[in-house]
Amino acid sequence: xxxxxxxxxxxxxxxxxxxxxxxxxxxxxxxxxxxxxxxxxxxxxxxxxxxxxxxxxxxxxxxxxxxxxxxxxxxxxxxxxxxxxxxxxxxxxxxxxxxxxxxxxxxxxxxxxxxxxxxxxxxxxxxxxxxxxxxxxxxxxxxxxxxxxxxx
Numbered sequence: 001x002x003x004x005x006x007x008x009x010x011x012x013x014x015x016x017x018x019x020x021x022x023x024x025x026x027x028x029x030x031x032x033x034x035x036x037x038x039x040x041x042x043x044x045x046x047x048x049x050x051x052x053x054x055x056x057x058x059x060x061x062x063x064x065x066x067x068x069x070x071x072x073x074x075x076x077x078x079x080x081x082x083x084x085x086x087x088x089x090x091x092x093x094x095x096x097x098x099x100x101x102x103x104x105x106x107x108x109x110x111x112x113x114x115x116x117x118x119x120x121x122x123x124x125x126x127x128x129x130x131x132x133x134x135x136x137x138x139x140x141x142x143x144x145x146x147x148x149x150x151x152x
Contacts, residue, residue, distance in 0.1 A: 029087075029142040035130045036085035039097060043077025046070075061107060076100050084134060087143020089152040094135035101128030 011017055046054055051070050058066030076096045083093035101124050109121035116123040139145035145152075 025141045028137070028140045031130065032087065032090070032134055032140065032143075033085050035127060035134070036081045036083075039077050039127065039131075040081035040085065043074060043081055046074050047078055063107070073100055084131075087139030087145050090139035090143060090145050091135050092152040094131045098128055098131040098135055101131060104128075 011020065051067075051074065054070035054074060055066045058069040063069050076093065077100065080093035080096050083089050084097065105121050105124045105128055109119060109124045112119035112121070114120045114122050138151050
């Protein structure tokens with residue numbers, strides 16, 4: 001949907017028009033980088049803990065093919081989050097992370113209720129929805145996807 005000058009609200013402080021022109025690009029970039037960095041830290045902790053620990057987690061929670069689950073989650077939460085941070089293959093990695101977080105939401109956190117302080121889903125839901133939104137939009141104007149002119 002395109003917004004033309006006639007449908008835009010009038011700026012309260014017209015001298016800030018330059019800032020307002022850049023702010024949406026910068027804001028989206030900051031969200032993408034921040035959420036990507038948060039997920040990278042989670043993924044890196046899994047890598048440092050070792051694949052055996054992650055496999056054990058998936059066995060404990062009754063997941064089929066726990067080794068595949070462990071490697072997949074470690075891949076997306078490290079390599080995938082770096083892709084989101086850089087805006088490289090953004091839609092692919094953000095979609096993978098949204099699925100990762102959706103599974104965590106349903107299988108691990110939902111039974112504990114909303115509150116994250118009790119193992120609930122509020123934080124996972126937020127991160128998952130942000131990744132879903134990024135998957136829908138792509139890397140945006142400040143991304144490597146845009147710089148190379150290709151989106152996956």
